Structures are given as C-alpha cells and as structure tokens.
Amino acid sequence: MRKPAGADHHNTIIMVKEKVVKNNNINVISNNKGSGGKLRKGLWSPEEDEKLMNYMLTNGQGCWSDIARNAGLQRCGKSCRLRWINYLRPDLKRGAFSPQEEQLIIHLHSILGNRWSQIAARLPGRTDNEIKNFWNSTIKKRLKNNNNNSESSPNNSDSMSELIKATTTTTTNMGSATGTIFMQEYEVAGMNCMDSSRSSSCSSMHNLGQFTNPFNHEGNIFVDANPLFNLSACLQQGGGMDDQNNSSGGVGLGGFEDYDHDHAGVLMELPYAVMGLENDLSVPGLEHNTGVIRSNNNHHDHDHDDEYVNLDKKLNNNNKQLLNQYYLMNQTSSKVEVDEYPLDQVGEIGNINHHHWEGSESFKMGSDQLDWEAFLANVSSLPNYLDFHLD
DNA sequence: AATAGTTTCAACCGCCGGGCC
DNA sequence: AGGCCCGGCGGTTGAAACTAT
Numbered sequence: 001m002r003k004p005a006g007a008d009h010h011n012t013i014i015m016v017k018e019k020v021v022k023n024n025n026i027n028v029i030s031n032n033k034g035s036g037g038k039l040r041k042g043l044w045s046p047e048e049d050e051k052l053m054n055y056m057l058t059n060g061q062g063c064w065s066d067i068a069r070n071a072g073l074q075r076c077g078k079s080c081r082l083r084w085i086n087y088l089r090p091d092l093k094r095g096a097f098s099p100q101e102e103q104l105i106i107h108l109h110s111i112l113g114n115r116w117s118q119i120a121a122r123l124p125g126r127t128d129n130e131i132k133n134f135w136n137s138t139i140k141k142r143l144k145n146n147n148n149n150s151e152s153s154p155n156n157s158d159s160m161s162e163l164i165k166a167t168t169t170t171t172t173n174m175g176s177a178t179g180t181i182f183m184q185e186y187e188v189a190g191m192n193c194m195d196s197s198r199s200s201s202c203s204s205m206h207n208l209g210q211f212t213n214p215f216n217h218e219g220n221i222f223v224d225a226n227p228l229f230n231l232s233a234c235l236q237q238g239g240g241m242d243d244q245n246n247s248s249g250g251v252g253l254g255g256f257e258d259y260d261h262d263h264a265g266v267l268m269e270l271p272y273a274v275m276g277l278e279n280d281l282s283v284p285g286l287e288h289n290t291g292v293i294r295s296n297n298n299h300h301d302h303d304h305d306d307e308y309v310n311l312d313k314k315l316n317n318n319n320k321q322l323l324n325q326y327y328l329m330n331q332t333s334s335k336v337e338v339d340e341y342p343l344d345q346v347g348e349i350g351n352i353n354h355h356h357w358e359g360s361e362s363f364k365m366g367s368d369q370l371d372w373e374a375f376l377a378n379v380s381s382l383p384n385y386l387d388f389h390l391d
Numbered sequence: 392a393a394t395a396g397t398t399t400c401a402a403c404c405g406c407c408g409g410g411c412c
Numbered sequence: 413a414g415g416c417c418c419g420g421c422g423g424t425t426g427a428a429a430c431t432a433t
Binding site for chain 1 (some may be wrong): 398399400401402403
C-alpha cells in the first residue's frame with residue numbers, strides 16, 4: 001500500500017511533499033492557448049494547494065479558469081477543479097473505506113455500473129475518483145478471489161452465498177456472446193427492460209453484457225442479487241453506513257442524496273434491480289429507476305416524471321417487501337418492526353407515517369429453505385405498504 | 392541489501408453535452 | 413447553424429510505495 005489505511009490528512013500531505021520534491025520543475029508545459037504563460041502539470045505542491053484552498057475558502061466556487069488565474073496558479077482550470085474536488089474539499093472523508101461503504105459501493109455498482117460520479121453522490125465525503133480507484137484496485141480483485149474460492153468450495157453453507165447462487169443460477173449458464181448476455185439475463189427472468197431512449201447514458205447497463213457470468217469476471221457484476229447482498233451486510237453490521245457523520249446508527253441504503261440521519265434503524269431507499277420485479281411493472285430503464293425519483297432530481301425526461309414517480313413508489317414497495325422478506329429469512333436475534341404506510345407516501349423521505357406491523361409468519365423461513373423462484377413469485381403478491389425498521 | 396514485480400492512487404486525457412455568442 | 417468555452421465524466425497512465433524473492 002502506498003498510503004496506510006486510516007492515514008490522516010497530515011500524513012497525506014507529507015506524502016505529497018515527498019513526491020513533489022522529485023517532480024518539481026519538470027512538469028511545466030506550454031500554455032496551448034498561446035498566452036505565453038506556462039501551465040504546470042503533475043503533482044500539486046503544498047504551496048499550490050494552499051493558494052487554491054485559500055482562494056476557494058475566500059471566494060467560493062466559480063469559473064475554474066478564473067479561479068486558476070485569480071488564485072495565482074499556473075494551472076488550467078480543469079486541474080484546479082480536479083484538485084479541489086478530489087483532494088482539498090473540506091468535506092472529504094479521509095482514510096480507508098469502511099466495510100459498510102464497501103458493501104454500498106458493490107451494491108451501487110451492480111445497479112449503476114461504472115457511473116462513478118453517481119455512486120460517489122451516494123457516498124458522502126467520497127469522490128468518484130476515489131471510488132473508481134478503490135473498485136479497480138481492491139473490490140474487483142476481492143470479488144474475483146471470492147468467486148474463485150466459492151468455485152473451489154461448492155458446499156459453502158453461508159446463507160448469503162446460497163442466496164446469490166440461487167439468484168444467479170439462471171444467468172450463469174447462458175451463452176457466451178459478449179454484449180448479448182445482459183439482455184438474455186433479463187429475458188430469462190421474464191424481464192421486459194428496454195431503454196431505447198438514452199443509448200449513451202445507458203451504456204453502463206449494456207456494459208453488463210460484456211460478461212458472461214456475473215460472478216466470474218472483472219468489471220460489472222451482481223446483476224440481480226446484490227440488493228440482498230447489501231442488505232445482508234448492512235443488517236448484520238447493525239451500524240450506520242455513515243457513522244462518522246451521524247450518530248443515529250441509521251443505515252441509509254442507496255439514498256438519493258438524503259440519508260435519513262435522524263431516523264433510528266433502517267430506512268430503505270433502495271434502487272430497483274431485483275430481477276422479476278421490474279418486469280412486472282414494465283420498467284422503462286434502470287437509469288430512470290434510480291435517477292428520476294425525487295422531485296429535485298436531475299433527469300431530463302420530464303414527459304415521464306409522473307410515470308416514473310409512480311413507478312418508483314411501486315418499486316420501492318416491492319424492494320422493501322423483498323428485502324424485508326430476506327431479512328426475515330436470515331434474522332437471528334434482532335427484532336424486526338415493519339412499518340406500513342400508504343402507497344402515495346412511499347419514498348417521500350421525511351414524510352412517512354410509520355405504523356407497526358406484526359409481520360407475516362408465511363414470510364419466515366430459514367435460509368436453507370429458500371425457494372428462490374417461489375420467493376420471487378410471492379413477492380408480487382405481498383402487501384403494497386411495507387417498510388421496516390430494525391431496532 | 393538489492394531488485395524485480397505488484398499495488399495504489401493522484402493526475403491527466405479525451406470525449407461529451409450544455410450554454411453562450 | 414456552427415464554433416468556442418467550460419464543466420463533468422470515465423478511462424488510463426505513471427510514479428511512488430509496498431511486497432516478494
């Protein structure tokens with residue numbers, strides 16, 4: 001490791017200083033705008049950091065090329081922006097990723113693909129670059145190793161592994177044609193997921209098709225099982241995903257910029273990649289399901305806002321039901337409270353009327369009893385109003 | 392101790408879309 | 413309409429740190 005886990009800002013600065021000594025005065029390039037000045041490239045010196053930091057704290061964000069000029073930096077605006085966003089920003093969280101963050105990244109990546117900025121937006125204090133590096137250097141390798149291990153020990157009795165196996169059985173035996181598997185997977189699960197509206201922004205979805213086995217390759221994985229995977233980890237951890245920043249012990253999963261920091265327990269705001277569910281609702285496309293939900297979202301398809309909001313509500317419900325059922329299957333000692341609220345209130349963070357729900361005995365089964373197909377089939381028949389909290 | 396191989400991550404590159412003229 | 417600028421994004425690079433031999 002270059003930087004020890006948990007390295008604080010002080011250590012990081014020292015590291016940068018050491019590097020800068022060796023790079024000083026060698027990364028100066030011609031200004032391609034013909035102004036006659038020189039623009040520095042490469043690692044930032046502490047002096048440059050200080051200039052940029054002081055300028056940003058004094059003047060705030062503006063046009064980056066102006067910032068570069070006015071702060072007295074011989075850098076392009078782009079470089080300043082990158083340095084600020086990835087390193088100097090005061091709200092950055094330093095140090096190694098927590099297990100909760102790691103699980104969340106894995107989960108979000110299963111939904112969003114390589115859309116690092118969108119993943120980063122759901123991990124307060126983390127940058128897209130950081131997450132991307134973490135994924136490429138650590139998670140990808142770990143998942144690959146895990147996959148190899150699981151292949152070598154097929155009798156693994158871990159319930160989550162069993163669940164994942166169960167969920168992926170139908171996908172791993174498909175053909176091997178690159179680029180077509182993803183859609184085949186959807187079809188196998190009875191999906192009707194098409195997104196013809198945004199060929200560019202949907203590229204990550206299609207990237208899933210680069211692989212033939214969701215658990216046996218590098219890159220995008222966990223086509224369908226991951227919401228449960230993540231849920232399991234978070235519930236078993238029992239702590240807050242963002243415990244450094246809030247004291248509630250709440251877990252916000254896949255929150256849309258709005259983690260429920262004040263709410264004890266678990267507030268489910270999961271994306272919607274559970275296979276079988278989307279099909280039932282003719283989901284227009286993954287990105288819609290994850291991005292168009294809130295009234296303050298950034299998507300551009302205003303013509304379908306109502307449709308997607310309604311869809312979101314339904315999907316939220318279905319995922320909550322599914323996840324709740326999974327929890328019930330795997331719970332040991334924790335008490336479960338399932339809250340109930342009308343469909344038209346689902347997904348409205350901060351405006352949820354919680355009622356106690358006793359839970360259905362029919363949902364409870366041991367993980368060794370899991371019949372995944374029956375489980376999925378059952379989900380669509382569950383009550384529509386479920387949410388839950390973990391005491 | 393030396394060195395070759397590997398890992399990590401800061402920073403750059405190229406592309407894209409939006410806004411402005 | 414077309415060119416230019418800017419911000420944002422994901423992919424890639426390469427130097428430094430670390431590890432194995």
